[in-house]
Amino acid sequence: MTATYKNDFLKEVEANVEDGQWVKMCMQCGVCAGSCPLGPHWQHSPQKIFMMIRAGKREEVLTSDSMWMCTSCYNCIVRCPRKLPITHIMHGLANYAHRLGLAPKGQPTREIAKLFWDNIVKTGRVNELKFSLAMYFKDGFGQGVKNAMAMQGIGLGLMKAKRLNPMEMLGGHTCKDKGGIHKMIAKAREIEDRRKGLSGH
Amino acid sequence: MSKKQYAFYPGCSSQKGASASNFLTSIGVMCEKLDIQLNEIPDWNCCGASIGYGEGGELPRLVLSARNLALAERELPGQEMVSVCPACWLSSRETVDRLHESESLLAETNEALKEAGLTLKNEVKQRHMVEVLIEDIGWEGMKKPVVKPLEGLKFAGYVGCQTNRPFGIAGESFENPQYLDKMVEMVGAEPVKYDQKVTCCGGALAFSEPDKSQAQIRQIVESAYDHGADMIVTPCQLCQANVEIYQSEINKKKGTKFNMPVVYYSQLMTVAYGGDAKQAGLDGQLIRAEQLEKIASKK
Ligand code: SF4
Ligand code: SF4
Numbered sequence: 001m002t003a004t005y006k007n008d009f010l011k012e013v014e015a016n017v018e019d020g021q022w023v024k025m026c027m028q029c030g031v032c033a034g035s036c037p038l039g040p041h042w043q044h045s046p047q048k049i050f051m052m053i054r055a056g057k058r059e060e061v062l063t064s065d066s067m068w069m070c071t072s073c074y075n076c077i078v079r080c081p082r083k084l085p086i087t088h089i090m091h092g093l094a095n096y097a098h099r100l101g102l103a104p105k106g107q108p109t110r111e112i113a114k115l116f117w118d119n120i121v122k123t124g125r126v127n128e129l130k131f132s133l134a135m136y137f138k139d140g141f142g143q144g145v146k147n148a149m150a151m152q153g154i155g156l157g158l159m160k161a162k163r164l165n166p167m168e169m170l171g172g173h174t175c176k177d178k179g180g181i182h183k184m185i186a187k188a189r190e191i192e193d194r195r196k197g198l199s200g201h
Numbered sequence: 202m203s204k205k206q207y208a209f210y211p212g213c214s215s216q217k218g219a220s221a222s223n224f225l226t227s228i229g230v231m232c233e234k235l236d237i238q239l240n241e242i243p244d245w246n247c248c249g250a251s252i253g254y255g256e257g258g259e260l261p262r263l264v265l266s267a268r269n270l271a272l273a274e275r276e277l278p279g280q281e282m283v284s285v286c287p288a289c290w291l292s293s294r295e296t297v298d299r300l301h302e303s304e305s306l307l308a309e310t311n312e313a314l315k316e317a318g319l320t321l322k323n324e325v326k327q328r329h330m331v332e333v334l335i336e337d338i339g340w341e342g343m344k345k346p347v348v349k350p351l352e353g354l355k356f357a358g359y360v361g362c363q364t365n366r367p368f369g370i371a372g373e374s375f376e377n378p379q380y381l382d383k384m385v386e387m388v389g390a391e392p393v394k395y396d397q398k399v400t401c402c403g404g405a406l407a408f409s410e411p412d413k414s415q416a417q418i419r420q421i422v423e424s425a426y427d428h429g430a431d432m433i434v435t436p437c438q439l440c441q442a443n444v445e446i447y448q449s450e451i452n453k454k455k456g457t458k459f460n461m462p463v464v465y466y467s468q469l470m471t472v473a474y475g476g477d478a479k480q481a482g483l484d485g486q487l488i489r490a491e492q493l494e495k496i497a498s499k500k
Binding site: 018037038041069071072073074075077078087091092094095098099108109110111112113114116117118120124125126173175176177180181183184185186187188189191192 | 213214216219244245246247249250251252253254255256257258259260261263264265268309310312313314315316317318319362363366367369375400401403404405406408409410413414417
């Protein structure tokens, strides 16, 4: 259980966060801090986050908005002199904070990541139309209509170019072995949750 | 000449009626000309893309890619697996590497795969289509079918992130890869030198953080204009979609007059190889690539 780590956040990260065992290798050189495309919008750069983990700032790290600013550009990974898999650690921290229910509520990337995952595990493949609609309507019906209207020109353009299919509403692309995929994902989640002591959440 | 055979992983965005379906059209024609046979992996699934981590975590995400690998092993034995989508390629390659590094992770993956009636030995080599072109076909081989050089056209080669990092195309630098410019030259056009070749378009955050991502996209398009490009060319579906689709939004918000076509390398090659506009998927552009259409319609 996560409670075991109360006094040692670094140990908790090493055990429960994807590639977390790398955090202690950071030498605080600062190269990664200048690598994020949305850099000015990161309250804490990856470098700072690694420092905060070592300083035991559990609450501050897990409730941070910063990891959700990661665009998966992999600039940091190829530049880090210590070869830390920074991208994966950011993803891992975001996922861990999300699963613990500590990630900021309403954080847009967090919400969209969930919608996206739910969309793909349903049929095994992305249904772009349903995903877009779910995205526009995530803040309720009124806001959804506004969002959808704002993007209407683009949507119609894509349909005309045969790059968005209105028929996807009726099912769309799907894998044949949906049942197998559901069971497989459920099993994988069960194994991972058991390993990370997340089953109660 | 006998065709080269590959297990093909098209990915979600390339499906019929999806956002990059025109990419796949041109890939098909290009491969036909180059004697490449792509054998679609039966019942492949989504790779989880770059944003799958939020809800999916590590193992469920690896397992998604592992299912494709296991299907390729079983259904298309001995064939290397080729992706045209950087996110698909990256996820698959990452999965192969991680499962090679950790026996316990491979065992857990197989425990989950069993639920879908599959097992993974982890023996399939992962390739990006660009690697197949450069390494298996070669620059001479790619040039041979050119019948209509794209003379006079100037392209800003936009490599973006995930085709380039963390793996990249063998022998290329992360900060200034050359292969896309070489491809532009190979089809008889001119690559422009500009400073946004590997800038991030915002990726999946174009959906969730539209303003922040559009600032990225604006930089890329602006620089392409400033350096005299007629069009942007890219190997990435997400780059293509983001950089093309949001130009009209940026115009609305910022008063710019962006109208720069964004095409794929395979569309350039298809036109240079004598394909028509439809074969090159040019009917799928939101911002029409009129100069390419003109060359494509020339007899
Ligand atoms: S680049 Fe690597 S070593 Fe340097 S601060 Fe970032 S994570 Fe630490
Ligand atoms: S991959 Fe994420 S953490 Fe790394 S440089 Fe890009 S945005 Fe920053």
